[in-house]
Amino acid sequence: MLFNKILIANRGEIAVRIIRAARELGIKTVAIYTKDDVSALHVILSDEAYRISSYINMDEIVDVALKAKADAIHPGYGFLAENPVFASKVVKEGIVFIGPEPEAIVLAGNKLESKKSAIKADVPVIPGSLKPISSVKEAEKIAEELGYPVLLKAVGGGGGIGMRMVRNREELQEYFGLAQQEAYKAFAIPDIYIEKYIDKPRHIEVQILADNYGNVIHLFERECSIQRRFQKLIEEAPSKALMWDERLEIANDAIRLAEKIGYTNAGTVEFLYKNGKHYFIEINARLQVEHGVTEMVTGVDIVKAQIRIAADKPLNLGQGQISIKGWAIEVRINAEDPLRNFAPSPGKIIKYHEPGGFGVRVDSGVYEGYTIPQLFNPLISKLIVWGENRREAIERLRRALTEYIIEGVRTTTPLYKKIVEDMDFIEGNIHTKYLDEKLPKFISELSIEERRRIIAASLALKMRKTKVKKSLSQIRYEEYKVLSGLNSWKLSTLYSDNVY
Numbered sequence: 001m002l003f004n005k006i007l008i009a010n011r012g013e014i015a016v017r018i019i020r021a022a023r024e025l026g027i028k029t030v031a032i033y034t035k036d037d038v039s040a041l042h043v044i045l046s047d048e049a050y051r052i053s054s055y056i057n058m059d060e061i062v063d064v065a066l067k068a069k070a071d072a073i074h075p076g077y078g079f080l081a082e083n084p085v086f087a088s089k090v091v092k093e094g095i096v097f098i099g100p101e102p103e104a105i106v107l108a109g110n111k112l113e114s115k116k117s118a119i120k121a122d123v124p125v126i127p128g129s130l131k132p133i134s135s136v137k138e139a140e141k142i143a144e145e146l147g148y149p150v151l152l153k154a155v156g157g158g159g160g161i162g163m164r165m166v167r168n169r170e171e172l173q174e175y176f177g178l179a180q181q182e183a184y185k186a187f188a189i190p191d192i193y194i195e196k197y198i199d200k201p202r203h204i205e206v207q208i209l210a211d212n213y214g215n216v217i218h219l220f221e222r223e224c225s226i227q228r229r230f231q232k233l234i235e236e237a238p239s240k241a242l243m244w245d246e247r248l249e250i251a252n253d254a255i256r257l258a259e260k261i262g263y264t265n266a267g268t269v270e271f272l273y274k275n276g277k278h279y280f281i282e283i284n285a286r287l288q289v290e291h292g293v294t295e296m297v298t299g300v301d302i303v304k305a306q307i308r309i310a311a312d313k314p315l316n317l318g319q320g321q322i323s324i325k326g327w328a329i330e331v332r333i334n335a336e337d338p339l340r341n342f343a344p345s346p347g348k349i350i351k352y353h354e355p356g357g358f359g360v361r362v363d364s365g366v367y368e369g370y371t372i373p374q375l376f377n378p379l380i381s382k383l384i385v386w387g388e389n390r391r392e393a394i395e396r397l398r399r400a401l402t403e404y405i406i407e408g409v410r411t412t413t414p415l416y417k418k419i420v421e422d423m424d425f426i427e428g429n430i431h432t433k434y435l436d437e438k439l440p441k442f443i444s445e446l447s448i449e450e451r452r453r454i455i456a457a458s459l460a461l462k463m464r465k466t467k468v469k470k471s472l473s474q475i476r477y478e479e480y481k482v483l484s485g486l487n488s489w490k491l492s493t494l495y496s497d498n499v500y
Contacts, residue, residue, distance in 0.1 A: 002311040003071040010076030013365035015042035021303035036373040072096035108285035121260040128195030149197040156187035200431040201272040206254035235290035240428035296328035337410040345410040346374040355403035359386040
């Protein structure tokens with residue numbers, strides 16, 4: 001027996017994902033929810049559910065776990081997943097924390113300390129300071145030694161918060177204080193350090209699993225280069241950039257670092273890659289949003305592996321049993337409006353249909369009729385596809401995107417439809433600045449299509465109101481082209497201001 005009951009300290013699609021894995025292992029699940037999530041899917045699917053005031057109220061969550069007699073807590077990602085204080089509170093109460101030890105979370109959360117550990121493990125790092133920078137004057141000296149441009153980074157966190165690219169001394173003087181403020185607001189630590197800025201690298205990360213008996217394996221790499229403001233949007237496995245010797249080298253570096261710090265459970269070691277060289281950037285001491293693409297190409301259920309490791313079971317896999325089969329790509333479907341600078345688009349989903357077929361997976365936390373709250377991460381679902389090779393995976397993704405129907409809120413789906421048609425993406429010519437370079441073109445095309453939809457919807461509405469049947473010759477050719485490509489439900493819903 002692994003556990004009798006697990007409390008999931010999260011919400012949305014990741015809570016649903018954990019519930020499904022636990023159920024397949026014969027484990028009961030306890031959900032928590034706030035007033036905004038009363039009708040959430042994870043609440044509906046769980047065996048028990050308890051209302052709380054906040055997803056970051058540590059004491060309240062631990063009290064619920066004790067009340068529900070949960071054996072373990074899975075934090076998912078975000079919220080308290082990388083909070084060592086929460087992990088310590090859980091363990092102190094005799095409850096198992098499904099994740100790394102609190103000490104490992106502390107180390108991974110301090111970017112400078114994890115960088116020092118990488119150096120000790122003989123893992124290449126980006127040139128830069130190895131201690132916090134206390135003043136602009138000190139920052140100027142280091143920046144001149146490294147050579148501009150440089151990157152200001154927060155010691156206590158990641159996700160792009162507190163991160164500023166600096167091209168010259170004037171920008172350094174302007175951004176240093178701002179970066180400190182952002183870091184303190186987000187992580188309660190104002191410390192900043194400096195690294196050499198690498199222009200247009202690829203973002204490569206290695207998935208690792210480590211048990212309590214010294215066994216560490218990797219599940220190869222994922223590429224997460226398509227980002228917006230340092231936030232990943234599209235991930236794939238494997239990476240088209242790596243040759244096999246490079247793939248093995250970067251994976252072995254990840255294992256060596258994990259062994260050096262005594263890491264346990266699931267984690268991700270992240271690197272930047274350019275011109276045949278890779279550089280360590282950070283450790284993510286948790287389950288990643290994009291873990292599904294690795295599962296699709298390796299056949300390993302990472303969430304189940306987490307649970308088994310937390311139950312003090314040894315890994316049931318050896319490195320020689322892990323291989324890559326095919327190609328997987330994931331897109332994050334967010335309730336955001338690309339045409340309005342990715343503004344959040346909360347609201348009620350009035351129509352919802354997920355794509356299907358061979359090689360298509362949707363990890364979702366919503367359903368038709370569900371209202372997306374305004375307070376939380378805008379992630380609706382993750383659309384993941386698998387193919388025998390990268391080209392087939394792209395073709396399958398293209399097909400799946402056309403089948404995915406989400407009405408009532410705007411989403412990032414139209415943007416992904418543009419990306420999968422872009423030749424640079426198709427050929428794998430991507431890097432961390434890919435979307436910065438391509439977005440103006442994509443947005444311009446989407447804006448034109450939006451105007452055509454509005455025209456088509458207006459014409460359809462006018463024709464219904466007047467009940468006048470017009471011949472095709474009476475409708476301008478361009479308008480007819482738009483109308484002919486839309487069916488009735490699209491015409492009726494696209495007329496609404498909040499529907500794509």
